[in-house]
Amino acid sequence: MSSDTVEITCIACPVGCDVSLEVDDGEIQSIEGNTCPRGADYAKEEYRNPTRILPTTARVAGGVLPRVPVKSAEPMPKPELEDAMAEIAAVEVDAPIELGDVIVENVCDTGVDIVATRDLPATEE
Amino acid sequence: MTETEMERAESAQSAAEAEQAIRRETHDLVVVGGGPAGLAAAQEAYDQGVEDIVILERDFELGGILQQCIHNGFGLHYFDEELTGPEYAQEFIENVAERGVDIRLNTMVEEVTDEKIVYAVSEDDGLTEIDAEAVVLAMGCRERTREALDIPGDRPAGVFTAGTAQRYINMEGKMPGEKAVILGSGDIGLIMARRMYLEGADVEAVLEILPYTGGLTRNVVQCLEDFDIPLRTQQTITEIYGDERVEGVTVQEVDKDFEPIPGTEYDIECDTVLLSVGLIPENELSEGAGVDMHAVTGGPVVDDGRETSVDGIYACGNVLHVHDLVDWVTEESMIAGRSVAKQLQGDIEVREDPIEIESTGAVSYVVPERITKADDDREKLPLYLRVYAPMDEVFVTVECGDEQLAREFERRAEPGEMITVDIDTEALADLPENRLTVDVVPKEEI
Known part of the structure; x- marks a missing residue:
């Protein structure tokens, strides 16, 4: 070089x-x-080592909203952001959800978890 | 009975029924709006001893616009840690719930009178009339639209305000389009460029009519540069075209007076246009209540307790002036909450000689605009202000006659970043005149 x-x-x-x-x-x-x-x-x-917090959303079944906001619990390597988006897009979680719930563990083998950033109640049947 | 008499009797009866159908209540404090401003004002008023508080919120949940602002960057000042919008909101939602504040969702306030009568409607309760001792206006702001800019061209589907697109994507799980052009480089425009990109859309460009971005540097880096999204300054959309759906936009460079320069036109193909072109405090209710409005902020004129010109009606948050950081909304709303509590408890003295605060030079506005309370428990009184244009290395000064009450150095002052300068309240006790002047002075002139 x-x-x-x-x-x-x-x-x-x-x-x-x-x-x-x-x-x-x-x-x-x-x-x-x-x-x-x-x-x-x-x-x-x-x-x-450029890192970023990744804020995005995940699909929800049976919630008051069809998406729950999530983020990487820690800053994650910048080159992995787009692969992480694909991994999160493959997931659907059941309501109710609580703030801090792990939605994707160890996303893209980075050692970083994707966690929910709000409570999301289930719809009342 | 004649037909007319029957009609009269019927209408008298229905008026009587309608009268009965109105729920009548009295409360110490009514907070209009359950976003960050309303929540913090209610929380602080409660903590200062006001227990009978009602929050009226038109959405199905509390939290306001924070619920769709899923990105991080909130709370660095107030919580000393970096949170996302929903995390920031949840803290205050839990706090008001723990305090037993009466929360009414899906409830729209129709009118607030200068006598502090609040009219609200909801599907469950119908029409409610609340006679309040104090009212906090915390309705927030709304976005400027295509109509506010008069962008010529067709009227196809696919033109959204950035905040509408944000709600669709982040809360409702719907993508507004596949190929977007964003007009306006304020923080919402920048954040939505990244959001659209990460959700799989092509973001062709972010256009800014000014020579500089209105957003934070960190957002330019992390939302545009990270994904090679071009930011084009001194350019604007001069035509939107498309039959049923947006098919593209015509872009032109502008001169220093923001007039499009002939011959610079070029087209960008896209199916979506997002507008991030400014926020307007939402003050129809405030104006209905007859409060004095401020020409620059677009919000009510308030004193140091955030009380408007109408006795007992307060305002805080984006309804008062558009904030860039929610942390300052919280701080300001707590000032309002505390002041409400003191007033309701008869624990506040009014200054015999109100002090007017004037902005001068490069200062576009200062909030509050006057000091009327003699609240001796405060050590500092923060003034919030903005400048007209970016400047490097300046002092913000607060002066009264020949006396300097406060001076704060700013390495860089930008219109997009609110500046706070604290006045020592002791200094207000003995002033040469009842007028403070806030100015911004280049370092070398001091």
Whole structure:
């Protein structure tokens, strides 16, 4: 691998610094453009292992609504987001559901669970 | 009896029946709206000693717009952790339930009078007239529509406000379309771009008429850049076309006065247009009650307790001014709840000399607009304000005559991010004049 410049917008605060990393052989050589130390930390992490919380919904049977909102319980690797969406789409859960219920365990083998983010009562028959 | 007499007798009888059919109640506090503002106001009023509280909510459940805002990013200030909208809502829903607050769902408030009589209808209870000691207006806001923008072209199906699409997808499990163009880069527009993309739709572009986005930087990064969705600034939709369904839009660049530039037209094929073009406080009930309205915020003019110009009627949350963070809605609504409780308990003193708060220079508005309460238990009195345009490295200043009461440094001030500046309440005791001026001054001028 050769030397490369990676541009990352810092999101640690509203200033939104454009941080550039000089990268050689996958190793960060220098960091420029950040106006505070948080920018450097963010850019390092975002380069090495970008992660995101994934908020989405899952199908529900017998609930007051046909969907329950869910999220990854922790930030998960960014490249897995779209595969995780497919895995969650394959699931249907029965109401009632409680906030924190695990909807998909260990999504895409990331070690992260998908959990419900609200109570969802069953319809009254 | 003649025919006319019979008709008269019948109508008198039906009027009497209708009169009987009205339920009449009296309550200490009626809260109109069970979203984050209404919930926090009710909770705080209860905790300060008001027990007879009714929340009137038109939806089938509490939580308001938070229930469809399934993304994370809520609660960092209030809970010190990052929650999704439904998680944030559930905390307050549980709190009011634990306190035994009387919650009426599927109930629409039709009118609030300046005498604090509230008329509400529901399928179960019919018409109810509530004589309230105090009313908190917490109806929130609604979205601007295509009609508000006057976008020319056909009138096909497939044009939605971003919030409507959000409710369809996140709560009702229905996709609004497969190929979308989003007009407006406020946070809802950005969030919906990601949501549509992750649910399998193509998002062709997010268009913004201003030279900069109205959304948070983190949302530009995590909602657009993550998925290579283009953000095009200084562009707008100048025509929507399609027979029954949207088939595409014509886009044009705009000049500094937002006028489309001839010759820059290009078309984007799509079946869906989402509009994220601003929110309007929902104040029909407030206006009906005769409260004074503010020209810039679109909400009522309030004092430091969030009391409107009508005695005993309060307002908080997005009905008062559109907030960017729900955390500030909670804080503001608790100010209202606390003030209601103090008033109902006869525990509040009114200043002999109300202080008017004026915004000047680059400050577009300040809430509250006046200070009338002499509430000595408070240490700080927060002022909420916004600026007209983005600025780097500024001081927000609060001045009274030659005296400076507060000064706060902001590394970056943006119209999309509300700024808070705290006044030390001790400083209000002895002022040279009854007028405060809030300004934003570049660092180098200080």
